[in-house]
Amino acid sequence: MCVGARANSTPSPTTLQSCTRVKVTCKRSSSLDPVQYPQGRGEMPALLFSDLTVRALESIHILIEGRSVRHRESRNPSRSERMQRRHRLGPLPALLLIALAPATAAANDLGEKLAKEGNDNGAAACVTCHGADGGGNGAAGWPRMAGMNADYLAKQLDDMASGERDNATMKPIASGLSAEERRAVAEYYAEMEVPAEAPGTDAAKSVLERGQAIAQQGLWRKGVPSCVACHGPGGDGVGADFPAISGQHASYIENQLTAWQDGNRQNDPNDLMASVAKRLTEEEIKAVAAWFASQPARPSAE
Numbered sequence: 001m002c003v004g005a006r007a008n009s010t011p012s013p014t015t016l017q018s019c020t021r022v023k024v025t026c027k028r029s030s031s032l033d034p035v036q037y038p039q040g041r042g043e044m045p046a047l048l049f050s051d052l053t054v055r056a057l058e059s060i061h062i063l064i065e066g067r068s069v070r071h072r073e074s075r076n077p078s079r080s081e082r083m084q085r086r087h088r089l090g091p092l093p094a095l096l097l098i099a100l101a102p103a104t105a106a107a108n109d110l111g112e113k114l115a116k117e118g119n120d121n122g123a124a125a126c127v128t129c130h131g132a133d134g135g136g137n138g139a140a141g142w143p144r145m146a147g148m149n150a151d152y153l154a155k156q157l158d159d160m161a162s163g164e165r166d167n168a169t170m171k172p173i174a175s176g177l178s179a180e181e182r183r184a185v186a187e188y189y190a191e192m193e194v195p196a197e198a199p200g201t202d203a204a205k206s207v208l209e210r211g212q213a214i215a216q217q218g219l220w221r222k223g224v225p226s227c228v229a230c231h232g233p234g235g236d237g238v239g240a241d242f243p244a245i246s247g248q249h250a251s252y253i254e255n256q257l258t259a260w261q262d263g264n265r266q267n268d269p270n271d272l273m274a275s276v277a278k279r280l281t282e283e284e285i286k287a288v289a290a291w292f293a294s295q296p297a298r299p300s301a302e
């Protein structure tokens with residue numbers, strides 16, 4: 001696990017290269033795209049293995065390992081897993097699944113009802129702000145949720161209820177939902193089609209180019225890995241841990257990065273996002289947010 005490279009502040013290029021290989025192998029074996037390291041340089045910069053980078057790569061590995069363990073143990077498998085199992089198991093379990101269908105429909109009905117009407121316990125109807133199509137509203141800073149990962153959305157609702165993610169608008173709404181209701185409404189939004197159009201931006205071309213470079217290559221001199229290293233190719237999201245940020249409103253992305261800088265959002269595993277956000281200037285945040293908002297949302301990798 002590159003222990004030598006971490007302990008040694010000026011590792012030799014050979015150590016770095018073999019480490020890079022180990023890391024990339026880890027990521028490949030977890031079916032993520034390998035991290036895009038700057039290529040074609042005689043010597044890799046020592047900053048490549050800055051504390052944040054090492055911590056980030058280790059955390060990704062831990063998160064992915066954790067997720068595969070969770071998936072193996074999961075009693076509530078994802079849709080694609082259910083499909084795979086259905087194919088693997090043949091006709092008898094398929095009949096059982098049909099028998100179980102009303103239970104799933106009931107959960108979705110609950111999610112739909114909460115989204116459209118809210119409840120009597122302080123949860124306002126979600127559609128008022130997040131839109132009937134789940135696309136959110138950029139001018140108001142309301143995020144798109146349609147097509148995002150259900151476990152991720154449910155975690156955010158839990159964190160907003162507990163205050164680990166501190167938001168004055170969402171706190172009473174999330175606290176007004178029971179754990180069962182949070183899960184149902186998260187699944188309802190996760191199953192919605194992603195919006196066809198990108199939210200868009202009026203940022204200048206030069207700003208978008210700067211944003212794209214940060215998103216795809218990072219800012220290595222400052223120890224900022226590329227956003228897509230964690231958020232998946234195109235920023236479309238990977239599983240429950242790395243949310244989609246493509247097709248998200250620029251205002252919302254900016255608000256989140258600022259919230260991490262100010263300490264108002266502290267719910268990221270291993271401080272991954274706080275470490276990234278604290279290294280970005282206001283201008284860099286605006287540029288990278290504008291670029292992701294110019295990209296259409298696409299269904300995320302499982």
Ligand code: HEC
Pocket residue numbers: 114115118123124125126127128129130141142143144145153154156157166167169170173185186243255256
């Ligand atoms: C009055 C407007 C409003 C209503 C109503 C509302 N939300 Fe929100 N929601 C927000 C805002 C604003 C944010 C962004 C908070 C922030 O900036 O951290 C948000 C964020 C979220 C997030 C985080 C998304 C992410 O990508 O991390 C979830 C999940 C969420 N809302 C779910 C719901 C659900 C479920 C309902 C209905 C039960 C609901 N919201 C109703 C305004 C609203």
Ligand code: HEC
Pocket residue numbers: 056057143155214215225226227228229230231241242243244245252253256257267268269272273276288289
């Ligand atoms: C080392 C991995 C890592 C890198 C690199 C990274 N992120 Fe994240 N990001 C995360 C994780 C993990 C979360 C989810 C935090 C949580 O569970 O609440 C996240 C969440 C976010 C969110 C909140 C999304 C939402 O719907 O609430 C935004 C916005 C975001 N990241 C933007 C960025 C941008 C922009 C970059 C590049 C400058 C970036 N991230 C780089 C790991 C990373």
